Amino acid sequence: MSGEMGIGVSAPRTEDRRFITGRGRYVDDINLRSQQYAWFVRSPHPHAEVRGVDAADALKMPGVTAVLTGADMQADGVGPLPVAWGITSRDGSPAHEPEFPGLATDRVRYVGNPVAVVVAESRSQARDAAEMVNVDYGELESVASATAALEEGAPQIHEGAPGNLCFDWEWLPAAMAPDARANTDKAFKEAAHVVSLELVNNRLVPNAMEPRASLADFNTATGQLTLYTTSQNPHVNRLLLCTATLKMPEHKVRVVAPDVGGGFGSKIYHYAEELTVCWASRRLGVPVKWTAERSESFLGDAQARDHVTRVELALDAEARFTGLRVDTVANLGGWLSAFGPAIPTVFYAPLLAGVYRTPNIYVTVKGVFTNTTPTDAYRGAGRPEACYAVERAVDEAAVQLNMDPAELRRLNFIQPDEFPYQSPVGQLYDSGDFEGCLDLARKLNAYDEFSERRRQSEVRGKLRGRGMCFYIEACGAAPSQAAGQLGARAGLYEVATVRVHPTGSVQVLTGSHSHGQGHETTFAQIVAERLGIDFGNVEVVHGDTGEIPFGMGTFGSRSLAVGGTALYKAIDKVEEKGRKIAAHLLEAEADDIEFTEGEYRVAGTDRAVSFGDVALAAYVPHNYPLQELEPGLEETAFFDPENFTFPSGCYICEVEVDRQTGQVDLRDFVAADDFGNIINPMVVEGQVHGGLAQGIGQALLEHCLYTPEGQLLSGSYMDYCMPRADDLPNFVVATRCTPTPFNPLGVKGCGEAGAIGAPPAVINAVLDALRPLGVRQIDMPATPQAVWQAIEAARSGG
Amino acid sequence: MEIKGEQSLAHPREHVWAALIDPEVLGACVPGCQSFERVGENQYRAAMQADIGPVSARFAVEIRIADPDPPRSYRLEGSARAPVGFGRGQADVRLEEDGKGGTSLSYAAKLQLGGKLAQVGSRLLSGITRKIAANFFERFARVLDGKLPAGTAAKRTGESQFGTAMRRVFENRVLRWVALAVLIVLGALAFFLSLTW
Numbered sequence: 001m002s003g004e005m006g007i008g009v010s011a012p013r014t015e016d017r018r019f020i021t022g023r024g025r026y027v028d029d030i031n032l033r034s035q036q037y038a039w040f041v042r043s044p045h046p047h048a049e050v051r052g053v054d055a056a057d058a059l060k061m062p063g064v065t066a067v068l069t070g071a072d073m074q075a076d077g078v079g080p081l082p083v084a085w086g087i088t089s090r091d092g093s094p095a096h097e098p099e100f101p102g103l104a105t106d107r108v109r110y111v112g113n114p115v116a117v118v119v120a121e122s123r124s125q126a127r128d129a130a131e132m133v134n135v136d137y138g139e140l141e142s143v144a145s146a147t148a149a150l151e152e153g154a155p156q157i158h159e160g161a162p163g164n165l166c167f168d169w170e171w172l173p174a175a176m177a178p179d180a181r182a183n184t185d186k187a188f189k190e191a192a193h194v195v196s197l198e199l200v201n202n203r204l205v206p207n208a209m210e211p212r213a214s215l216a217d218f219n220t221a222t223g224q225l226t227l228y229t230t231s232q233n234p235h236v237n238r239l240l241l242c243t244a245t246l247k248m249p250e251h252k253v254r255v256v257a258p259d260v261g262g263g264f265g266s267k268i269y270h271y272a273e274e275l276t277v278c279w280a281s282r283r284l285g286v287p288v289k290w291t292a293e294r295s296e297s298f299l300g301d302a303q304a305r306d307h308v309t310r311v312e313l314a315l316d317a318e319a320r321f322t323g324l325r326v327d328t329v330a331n332l333g334g335w336l337s338a339f340g341p342a343i344p345t346v347f348y349a350p351l352l353a354g355v356y357r358t359p360n361i362y363v364t365v366k367g368v369f370t371n372t373t374p375t376d377a378y379r380g381a382g383r384p385e386a387c388y389a390v391e392r393a394v395d396e397a398a399v400q401l402n403m404d405p406a407e408l409r410r411l412n413f414i415q416p417d418e419f420p421y422q423s424p425v426g427q428l429y430d431s432g433d434f435e436g437c438l439d440l441a442r443k444l445n446a447y448d449e450f451s452e453r454r455r456q457s458e459v460r461g462k463l464r465g466r467g468m469c470f471y472i473e474a475c476g477a478a479p480s481q482a483a484g485q486l487g488a489r490a491g492l493y494e495v496a497t498v499r500v501h502p503t504g505s506v507q508v509l510t511g512s513h514s515h516g517q518g519h520e521t522t523f524a525q526i527v528a529e530r531l532g533i534d535f536g537n538v539e540v541v542h543g544d545t546g547e548i549p550f551g552m553g554t555f556g557s558r559s560l561a562v563g564g565t566a567l568y569k570a571i572d573k574v575e576e577k578g579r580k581i582a583a584h585l586l587e588a589e590a591d592d593i594e595f596t597e598g599e600y601r602v603a604g605t606d607r608a609v610s611f612g613d614v615a616l617a618a619y620v621p622h623n624y625p626l627q628e629l630e631p632g633l634e635e636t637a638f639f640d641p642e643n644f645t646f647p648s649g650c651y652i653c654e655v656e657v658d659r660q661t662g663q664v665d666l667r668d669f670v671a672a673d674d675f676g677n678i679i680n681p682m683v684v685e686g687q688v689h690g691g692l693a694q695g696i697g698q699a700l701l702e703h704c705l706y707t708p709e710g711q712l713l714s715g716s717y718m719d720y721c722m723p724r725a726d727d728l729p730n731f732v733v734a735t736r737c738t739p740t741p742f743n744p745l746g747v748k749g750c751g752e753a754g755a756i757g758a759p760p761a762v763i764n765a766v767l768d769a770l771r772p773l774g775v776r777q778i779d780m781p782a783t784p785q786a787v788w789q790a791i792e793a794a795r796s797g798g
Numbered sequence: 799m800e801i802k803g804e805q806s807l808a809h810p811r812e813h814v815w816a817a818l819i820d821p822e823v824l825g826a827c828v829p830g831c832q833s834f835e836r837v838g839e840n841q842y843r844a845a846m847q848a849d850i851g852p853v854s855a856r857f858a859v860e861i862r863i864a865d866p867d868p869p870r871s872y873r874l875e876g877s878a879r880a881p882v883g884f885g886r887g888q889a890d891v892r893l894e895e896d897g898k899g900g901t902s903l904s905y906a907a908k909l910q911l912g913g914k915l916a917q918v919g920s921r922l923l924s925g926i927t928r929k930i931a932a933n934f935f936e937r938f939a940r941v942l943d944g945k946l947p948a949g950t951a952a953k954r955t956g957e958s959q960f961g962t963a964m965r966r967v968f969e970n971r972v973l974r975w976v977a978l979a980v981l982i983v984l985g986a987l988a989f990f991l992s993l994t995w
Contacts, residue, residue: 044883044913111913131881295917707916715917 005535006528010682013521015514024259027213027228028291035215036065038277038290039126041116041133042299043108046334046371046710047142047155050104050135053116058132063125066284067133068276069116070103078102078279081270081335082244084236085342086487087167087367090174095167095367096160100335102245102272102279108137109157109334110373111712112299114272119280119288144706146331146368147308157334157369166332166367167341171349172426180424184362187323191314195397200779201385203306203331203704204697205720206378208515210261211292212301214274216281224252225282229274231257232267232513233553234545236490240270240338246278257543260515264694265377266301267515268555269338273300298715303704304378306331307344307385313358313393319401321358321412326389328365333374340376341367346486347382347474347556353423354390355434355472355648356412361424371710377555379694379755383473391469391760399771405468405764406438406447413438420741427474429646430748431738432674434470441468441650441672444732453654457667462656464667465769469651469761474644475749476561476742493640494558495551496567498527498574500633502619504612505537511551512563513543517751518683519559523567525679526745530571531611532598549636557749560679561645565743569637577633578614584625585609585617645740645748649673653761657769662788664700664766666729671757676739676748684750688733691754697723698755699762703781721781770794799911804904805935809942811893811901815869817942818891846878855880869893883913903935 005011018024041053055067080099087095104115116133120126141155148154149164157164172180188194214229225248231237234255242250260267273290281288292300307328314323330344349363394412398405413434414421421429442448450466457464477483478492497509506527512519524538541547551563575595582600583590586607594603601608617624618633654668671688678684701721705714714720739746759780766782767775774794778786807814833845837860844859857878866872870893877886889907896902 042913111917295914298917711910711912711916713916715914718918 005525007525007677007679009525009680011521011525011535011680013518013683014524015518015520019259026210026259026261027215027230030215030228030258031289032215032217032287035287035289036119036121036284037123037126038273038280038288039118039120039123039130040114040273040276040290040296041118041130041135042296043104043111043113043115043137045108045137045139045142046111046144047140047157048108049138049140050106050108050115051138052136054134054136055116057134058118058129061120061125061129061132063121064129065119065121065286066280067116067118067129068103068280068283070101070105073101073103073276073279074105076279076283077247078275079245079247081272081275082240082338083336083341084240084338084489085346086489087169087341087345088173088487089167090170090364091168095341096158097336098158098160102275109369110371111710112296112373113334114276114300117276117280119284123291142371142710144370144372144708144710146306146329146370148708149368149370150329150366155371157371161369164369166336166369167345169345169365169367171345171363171365176426180360181362184323184325184360187360188312188314188325191322192317193315193319193397193401195313195315195393195400197311197393197396197777199307199309199311199389199392201305201307201309201388202698202702202780203375204304204378204702205298205704205714206264206266206301206304207297207720207722208262208264208266208301211294211297212267212271212273213289213291214277215287215289216278217287218278218281218285220285224254225278226254226256227274227278228256228258230260230263230267231255231553232260232263232515232555234513234543235511235550236268236553237270237274238545239490241275241278245270245275246282254544254546256546257513260513260543263515263554264379265304265381265555268377268553269302271300295716298720299373299712301373302337302340302376302378303333303373304343304375304381305385305698306375309385309389311389311393313397315397315401319397319403319408319411321356323360324352324358324390324393326352326361326363328363328385330365330367331370331372331375332367333370333372335374337374337376340374342487343375343377343382344385347377348386350423350425350427351383351386351472351474352390353425353427354387354394355409355414355432355470356390356394357414358412359424363425372706373712379691380473380752381556383471383752384695384698384756384759387469387471387473387756388760391471392763395467395760395764395767406442409468409470410435410438427646428643429472430643430740430742431676432472432646432648433736433738434648434650436736437648437650437672437674438470440734440736441652441670444670444672444734445652445654445668447652450654457656461658462665463659463769463772464654464656465765465767465771466652466654467761467764467766467768468653469757469764470648471651471753471757472646472648473557473752473756475557475647475752476641476645477556477558478641479643480640490552491640492552492558492562493638494562494566495549495636495638496563496570497549497634497636498567498570500574500615500618502616504533504610504615506531506533506539508538508540508567509548510540510542510563510567511548511553512559513554514559515554517554517559517687518680519563522560522679522683523564526564526567527571530568530575532596533611557647557751559749559751560745560747561740561743561749562639562641564679564745564747565641566637566639568744569639570635573635573637574633577618577629577635578611580629581614581617581624582609585614585623641742643742645676645742647673647675647748647750647753649753649757651757651761653758653765655762655765655769657766657787659773659791662784662786662791664782664784664787666696666727666762668732669729669758669761670732671754672734672736673750673753674736674738674748675750675753676737677746678735678737679745679747684735685733687750688754689731691752691756692731692758693723693728693754695755695758696728696762699759699780699782701727701781701783703783799909801907801909802905804902805939806896806900806902807939807942808900810899811869811895813942814893814901814903817938855882883911883915883917885912885915886910
């Protein structure tokens with residue numbers, strides 16, 4: 001039975017029935033008796049003193065229960081929003097971590113910074129009253145761009161961070177690799193060719209389909225707080241709520257993240273709004289709900305990317321990479337988001353080796369405060385930025401050396417017999433077959449017939465270009481001890497409980513969280529495969545700290561590699577215990593019992609007992625070895641990985657550019673990925689499609705834009721252009737498999753790959769198309785306007 | 799954002815100047831004035847309700863008049879605050895004789911938006927402002943040409959509360975500038991709000 005929906009089968013997603021019939025249960029679908037509504041008063045200024053909040057008029061408005069401010073919050077002893085990852089500058093000093101209050105106390109540092117909250121009987125009453133709250137702002141000079149914020153005389157955003165510098169970081173640090181810098185400099189001195197590029201990695205807004213929402217219910221009788229919230233990791237939120245902000249005992253707090261409509265990283269963090277409704281509910285004794293409207297998501301959800309990078313690649317006379325130097329300025333926003341300092345550092349620099357044998361790499365990153373929304377992880381989180389820098393530089397080298405970009409890459413690939421491969425930036429790559437992926441992508445692209453396609457485009461008056469990218473990323477965060485050494489303030493294991501019911505059906509309680517990825521299907525497939533039971537007899541429960549064991553949740557493509565492995569190991573325990581029960585029932589030695597296809601069998605005989613009968617015996621232990629074995633069949637496993645996993649892949653993109661309008665049309669997109677073993681190919685393909693759409697969005701359409709002072713200009717879908725179906729070609733998706741040796745499933749993770757590999761592939765293609773016109777450089781997004789301007793600049797000799 | 803514009807008017811400069819400060823001409827363009835007070839030398843405070851389409855926002859307006867030089871030039875500085883954000887602006891208006899008996903009117907305004915106004919409306923600001931200016935000057939030219947009685951516009955949009963309050967206000971010559979300032983600073987905000995909400 002398991003064979004129908006076991007590992008490797010494209011089982012239809014069981015969760016989709018409720019999603020596509022409107023029966024999902026999202027936070028905003030939950031309504032409690034006597035519930036009230038919160039509306040936030042947000043700063044319209046990028047930088048200002050808050051001299052006072054006058055709520056007198058607002059309190060007179062109908063339905064208003066309370067107007068609460070940062071001073072009230074402080075008076076109640078609520079702590080600041082925590083930073084979950086500490087970064088150390090190269091001089092040994094810790095990054096400056098300013099105290100970030102949920103509601104501003106004395107200063108606001110970005111447009112949208114929450115200042116006060118109005119609680120009222122209806123949402124519209126709260127909203128109307130919020131307009132009557134009179135905040136006395138003392139406007140201050142402000143700055144939005146990180147490079148401008150570093151300039152002399154720039155407005156000072158935090159007193160503890162002179163020059164707006166949060167940290168000045170290097171990789172590897174001199175303490176770990178004293179010669180890294182000198183050796184890299186030496187490689188450049190001795191290089192036959194040096195390629196140098198200045199790149200901007202554009203700021204993005206995450207735009208999950210479901211805006212964030214939180215509903216807090218403090219029970220004044222029991223002292224129990226229940227928080228329903230749009231989270232990717234409810235236990236992490238509970239931990240931060242209990243230890244850092246609200247300071248309640250953990251056993252008194254239950255956090256539920258029910259159906260969540262997309263996260264992409266933006267729903268990892270413990271946000272001000274979530275904290276505020278919890279605190280307001282405790283203070284007022286009523287349930288308090290907040291649901292973001294879309295324009296609040298633009299201001300309030302942690303944004304992403306926003307790097308300015310100088311990347312230099314050194315090559316020897318045979319075109320082998322000998323050194324890579326990267327210097328990045330990363331925009332952190334007005335405050336530090338939970339993982340804000342980690343994303344442009346430890347999630348970025350260790351991936352800058354790419355898939356190449358570059359022996360010497362040295363990276364510096366300046367983290368900078370600006371008057372913008374804080375930045376943090378977003379699909380890929382540091383790895384897209386790393387991949388973009390490396391793959392743009394490699395293509396530029398191919399152009400300068402007049403080499404085929406595929407051949408230059410091939411020449412520099414890490415070879416299959418070199419795994420596990422220790423990169424010079426601190427990663428131990430698990431496995432890979434880069435040539436195999438490259439050849440697969442070339443075949444799918446009909447690589448050698450490109451010139452004919454280019455000619456045909458010319459006939460139609462279009463410039464055709466082809467671009468390639470070979471990405472590698474680190475998934476499966478994380479080995480907790482390694483992460484701890486790098487500054488993580490949390491463990492990064494995962495947990496699963498397998499609860500076998502007396503009738504043999506199974507409930508999986510997982511610490512991973514599905515907000516669209518399809519865990520309910522893929523995790524059930526693992527159980528069906530392993531225990532030989534029907535796929536439909538497995539229920540996957542996630543997202544409720546009241547039900548699941550303490551897990552770390554879903555981010556960084558970790559669910560299957562870490563959470564799936566925890567499940568795998570819990571199944572191991574169930575299988576083992578079942579073997580002992582079966583041995584008793586079959587009057588044989590446990591060592592002689594085989595377990596296959598849902599049956600325990602005495603090896604070499606036809607004496608067998610089904611898994612269901614074993615489960616029944618465990619709960620009705622009439623004939624059971626009670627002296628040696630506890631009754632029941634429920635096992636939990638925690639799994640802390642030994643290493644990251646390293647998916648990789650080759651993307652080839654072809655574009656046509658209209659030289660009159662600058663319009664870029666994606667004609668063809670090939671993705672050849674290596675995700676290790678695959679549980680559900682359809683789910684994987686869906687993840688690749690989604691990632692590619694987001695990566696293409698970054699490359700061609702999306703741009704979060706501020707005025708120089710920090711007013712958000714692209715704050716609605718009128719101005720922030722999301723990719724739509726008609727912006728995308730039919731993707732050609734294929735996989736090769738080199739299983740990772742670092743987990744028993746041999747899986748690597750596929751959630752972020754598309755968003756990592758697509759941007760450089762697209763931009764390399766656009767540049768390939770424009771090169772005959774003399775265009776050498778373009779930044780993302782390559783909008784028609786940007787492309788047209790690049791063409792015009794090249795034409796006028798610019 | 800900076801906005802510049804120029805308008806040729808087939809009337810002598812003194813006529814243009816007089817019309818520009820005529821409350822009958824300008825008044826109708828100022829929507830929903832709720833209060834108007836003088837707070838100091840050349841400084842005024844007003845509350846305006848902008849009710850256009852689905853938008854209803856109450857703006858607190860502050861205006862300063864700098865350097866009036868009749869009939870040649872003046873400068874206006876104003877700001878408007880509402881719960882949906884704020885706007886700030888300065889405008890230099892210049893009247894020059896074109897040597898053919900007509901007048902060339904030029905203006906250069908700097909506008910800044912903040913908060914939600916910037917978030918949802920900035921891209922539209924220059925287009926909307928240009929459109930407002932074009933409409934204004936089209937109407938203004940027709941008044942000068944005598945094709946449209948000055949009072950008509952006021953009556954068509956006119957609320958009586960506005961008429962009564964403003965007639966008193968416009969007895970003060972300096973306050974006439976305020977009407978134009980409000981037009982420039984608020985008109986832009988209110989009109990694009992109606993399109994973006």
